[in-house]
Amino acid sequence: MTVKVVETQKELEDAFLVRKIVFVEEQNVPLEEEIDQFEDDATHFVMYHEGSPVGAGRFRVVDGCGKVERICVLKEARKTGAGKAIMNAIESYADTQGLHKLKLNAQTHAIPFYSGLGYEVVSEEFLDAGIPHKTMMKEV
Numbered sequence: 001m002t003v004k005v006v007e008t009q010k011e012l013e014d015a016f017l018v019r020k021i022v023f024v025e026e027q028n029v030p031l032e033e034e035i036d037q038f039e040d041d042a043t044h045f046v047m048y049h050e051g052s053p054v055g056a057g058r059f060r061v062v063d064g065c066g067k068v069e070r071i072c073v074l075k076e077a078r079k080t081g082a083g084k085a086i087m088n089a090i091e092s093y094a095d096t097q098g099l100h101k102l103k104l105n106a107q108t109h110a111i112p113f114y115s116g117l118g119y120e121v122v123s124e125e126f127l128d129a130g131i132p133h134k135t136m137m138k139e140v
Contacts, residue, residue, distance in 0.1 A: 001054065001082055003089040006044035014053035015046040022072035029129040034070075042069070043093065047086055049077060057086045059093060066099040087117055091140055100140050108132040 006012045016035065023029040038060060047055030054077035060067045068090055073082045094102055105128060106114050111121065114136050123135035 001047055001049045001077070001080070001085060003045055003047045003055070003085050005089075005093065006046055011046050012044055014048075015044045015056035015058075018046070018053050018056040018074060019070055019072055021074060023070070023129075026075075027129075027131065029131070033129050038069075045086060045089055045093075047073070047077075047082055049082075055082045055086050057090055059090050061097070061099065062103075064099075064101075066094040066097070066102040068102055068104040071104070083113060084117065087114075095140060102138045102140060104136050105133045106136050108134060111136070 004011070006015055019034060020031065023034045024031050039058075042058040042060045045057045045059070046053055055073040057071040058069045060069065068087070071083060071086055071090075073086070091102065094100075102119075104114065104119065106119070108125060111134060115121075117138070118140075119136035119138045121134045122137045125132050125134055127133070
């Protein structure tokens with residue numbers, strides 16, 4: 001599996017495809033909430049396995065902090081280290097941008113995954129697109 005920073009329209013469409021499958025189809029997030037006004041300001045990441053997109057994520061700088069968003073992996077690629085690989089790629093990218101404080105809003109079922117990567121819960125539970133989340137942070 002390979003994670004790359006999106007550089008072409010095709011790669012961006014591949015990242016959006018994975019996001020739509022995971023968030024819109026599996027989790028019933030409305031498409032207009034999933035693909036939002038921040039897409040043009042974000043750096044997008046896509047993961048490929050044997051030429052097919054299987055994972056995605058995006059990264060933005062918000063108030064001087066790196067914000068990790070929209071991390072997702074297709075069902076068939078879960079529990080393979082794909083999510084960790086995407087996170088490692090995003091964290092490496094953040095480092096090249098001189099950002100050492102990262103934040104993300106984790107779905108509560110994913111908190112153990114992010115905790116295993118060194119993120120700590122810093123908020124109470126809140127709903128985003130009807131799904132329970134908590135904000136997590138990490139110093140890198």
